[in-house]
Amino acid sequence: MKHVVIDFHFICDQVQNGSLPVANVSSEDQLVDALTKPFPRSQFLSLRTKISLFNRVLS
Numbered sequence: 001m002k003h004v005v006i007d008f009h010f011i012c013d014q015v016q017n018g019s020l021p022v023a024n025v026s027s028e029d030q031l032v033d034a035l036t037k038p039f040p041r042s043q044f045l046s047l048r049t050k051i052s053l054f055n056r057v058l059s
Contacts, residue, residue, distance in 0.1 A: 029050075031047055031050055031051050033047065034047035034048055034050075034051065034053075
C-alpha cells in the first residue's frame with residue numbers, strides 16, 4: 001500500500017507541475033467500454049473500429 005501512496009503523490013505532483021499533461025476523454029470515446037459494457041450494435045461497431053478490432057474470417 002505504501003508504494004501506491006508514493007506513486008499517487010508522484011503523479012499528482014507531475015500533473016500540478018505541468019510535466020504530465022492530462023486530457024479529458026468523453027464518455028463516447030472510452031474505448032475500453034466496448035469490451036466491458038453492452039452497447040447498441042452501431043455504437044459497439046464504432047468503438048470496435050477505433051481500437052482496430054475486426055472480425056477475422058477463418059478458412
